[in-house]
Amino acid sequence: MKSGFVNIIGRPNAGKSTLMNALVGERMSIITHKPQTTRHRIMGILSGPEFQIVFSDTPGYVKKPSYKMHEAMNRFVEGTVEDADVMLLVHDVTEELEDDNPVFQVLKDCTAPVILVLNKKDLVQPQRIEDVAGWWRKRAKITEYTGISALKGEGTAELRERVLSYLPEGPAYYPEDQLTDRPERFFAAEIIREKIFVLYDDEIPYSCEVGIESFQETKTKDGVPLARIFANIYVMRESQKAIVLGKQGLAIKKLGTYARKALEDFLQTRVYLELTVKVRDNWRDDDRSLQRMGYQ
Numbered sequence: 001m002k003s004g005f006v007n008i009i010g011r012p013n014a015g016k017s018t019l020m021n022a023l024v025g026e027r028m029s030i031i032t033h034k035p036q037t038t039r040h041r042i043m044g045i046l047s048g049p050e051f052q053i054v055f056s057d058t059p060g061y062v063k064k065p066s067y068k069m070h071e072a073m074n075r076f077v078e079g080t081v082e083d084a085d086v087m088l089l090v091h092d093v094t095e096e097l098e099d100d101n102p103v104f105q106v107l108k109d110c111t112a113p114v115i116l117v118l119n120k121k122d123l124v125q126p127q128r129i130e131d132v133a134g135w136w137r138k139r140a141k142i143t144e145y146t147g148i149s150a151l152k153g154e155g156t157a158e159l160r161e162r163v164l165s166y167l168p169e170g171p172a173y174y175p176e177d178q179l180t181d182r183p184e185r186f187f188a189a190e191i192i193r194e195k196i197f198v199l200y201d202d203e204i205p206y207s208c209e210v211g212i213e214s215f216q217e218t219k220t221k222d223g224v225p226l227a228r229i230f231a232n233i234y235v236m237r238e239s240q241k242a243i244v245l246g247k248q249g250l251a252i253k254k255l256g257t258y259a260r261k262a263l264e265d266f267l268q269t270r271v272y273l274e275l276t277v278k279v280r281d282n283w284r285d286d287d288r289s290l291q292r293m294g295y296q
């Protein structure tokens with residue numbers, strides 16, 4: 001039996017969550033085209049007859065934290081260095097190469113093997129992969145590299161094999177059927193947040209947090225299973241509340257419909273969803289709020 005912890009880090013939007021979902025084979029972490037989608041460390045557990053890999057998806061490492069939530073996100077990433085058996089450093093090959101990439105700093109303290117995962121190879125010529133790999137190898141301690149497309153699932157099975165080859169002998173840390181360390185309501189909140197990222201522009205996605213007020217599994221009058229979910233959307237200011245609600249409540253109605261459908265898909269049951277928008281003054285910079293929201 002082989003087992004271990006495999007931590008996925010990189011800059012925002014590199015494709016870390018897409019990769020974790022592909023490696024685990026489940027839709028777990030939310031994915032959007034906007035950077036800074038993931039805000040927490042989220043485990044995805046892959047168990048086989050002779051192995052267990054505990055992946056961690058992490059927030060994109062923010063170069064210049066603008067508020068305390070960013071600092072918390074960066075701390076989640078820094079914490080992954082300590083407990084990694086293998087590091088997956090994900091880099092988007094379409095991105096410019098930055099000599100001041102803040103991920104270098106994180107990697108300096110890393111003693112685990114680092115696999116450089118050059119993602120989005122579907123968007124570039126093969127030579128670009130070699131060039132980018134060469135650039136990284138001059139600047140960081142890279143054990144090996146591979147070009148993949150997490151989106152298309154190209155190279156992900158091979159990557160899983162490479163990861164396994166580095167894992168030590170060890171027991172399964174979690175029951176075989178456990179997929180993650182997070183409860184269902186965490187994912188319910190994440191799914192609502194994903195739809196906020198998709199439907200709203202500018203600063204709104206970055207100003208919202210979702211909290212599940214209650215989550216009840218019941219039945220309809222006809223005995224059909226039904227999840228009743230009451231969720232709060234926290235914004236930072238009154239003016240943002242007006243935007244989230246929209247004219248005559250149209251925007252939040254659309255959000256509710258999108259989120260309910262996604263929740264029904266995820267939970268495989270009918271869902272009744274009620275969304276309430278609340279102002280929690282400048283929550284991104286407020287220690288107490290951040291603590292209640294699980295950032296500290």
Ligand SMILES: Nc1nc2c(ncn2[C@@H]2O[C@H](COP(=O)(O)OP(=O)(O)OP(=O)(O)O)[C@@H](O)[C@H]2O)c(=O)[nH]1
Nearest residue numbers: 012013014015016017018036037038060149150151
């Ligand atoms: N073309 C292409 N797009 C990809 C690939 N992998 C991910 N993407 C896209 O890149 C965007 C970001 O993907 P995510 O998985 O959310 O990236 P992330 O690194 O988790 O981002 P943060 O959570 O914001 O740090 C999404 O629009 C994905 O569909 C890939 O292999 N090819």
Ligand SMILES: [Mg+2]
Nearest residue numbers: 016017037038
């Ligand atoms: Mg992510």
